[in-house]
Amino acid sequence: MKEKLTFYYGSMEGGKTTRIFQMLYVLEKNNQQVLVIKSAKDTKGDDSIVNRQKERRKVDILLQPGETLLSGENLEKIFNCTHIIVDEAQFLDSKQVEEIWQINKRMNIGVTCFGLRGNFKTDYFEGTARLFAMADEVKKIETNALCACGSEAVFNARLVDGEFTMEGEDIAIDGENSRVKYVPLCGECFHKKVYIRRRKNK
Numbered sequence: 001m002k003e004k005l006t007f008y009y010g011s012m013e014g015g016k017t018t019r020i021f022q023m024l025y026v027l028e029k030n031n032q033q034v035l036v037i038k039s040a041k042d043t044k045g046d047d048s049i050v051n052r053q054k055e056r057r058k059v060d061i062l063l064q065p066g067e068t069l070l071s072g073e074n075l076e077k078i079f080n081c082t083h084i085i086v087d088e089a090q091f092l093d094s095k096q097v098e099e100i101w102q103i104n105k106r107m108n109i110g111v112t113c114f115g116l117r118g119n120f121k122t123d124y125f126e127g128t129a130r131l132f133a134m135a136d137e138v139k140k141i142e143t144n145a146l147c148a149c150g151s152e153a154v155f156n157a158r159l160v161d162g163e164f165t166m167e168g169e170d171i172a173i174d175g176e177n178s179r180v181k182y183v184p185l186c187g188e189c190f191h192k193k194v195y196i197r198r199r200k201n202k
């Protein structure tokens, strides 16, 4: 059987972590050796994935920006697994996504990536753009977060000191920086509350 590279994308608070824990449970129950990779750019939970029930799963590779998967200890871990799950895949760089694709195609190891679609500036994240282009299957997580108006959230808007903004550093992890928060918004609310105001402020 040909194993696939699959990318699940969604908004923040979109039940992504719940999906990962479910998947881990099913795979490990079926005696799969699952390798969990997370980008080190996500500092939440340190070297673990934590869900809302406070269950923890230590990641096997905490991937640093620019680090390769195709040598040394990382490659050894990959040789010993039968499935790979990547959390926070939006934070991978282009080359790392390409490596994951190579691993999937050369070694026929199934890879499932989970990540966000776009950032607070409405651009694709680097890893997401590459996964959209290279994954065999791209799927939207169906349990996406809702906007306050009740519609499905599309954007993760950034609040700094309580004000919506489309400016600033590309990555600011909430919780690490107490001034920064993210709010899931639908397209219409993003346009009204963030996009138009940004124009006025300029």
Ligand SMILES: [Zn+2]
Pocket: 147, 148, 149, 150, 151, 185, 186, 187, 188, 189, 190
């Ligand atoms: Zn809305």
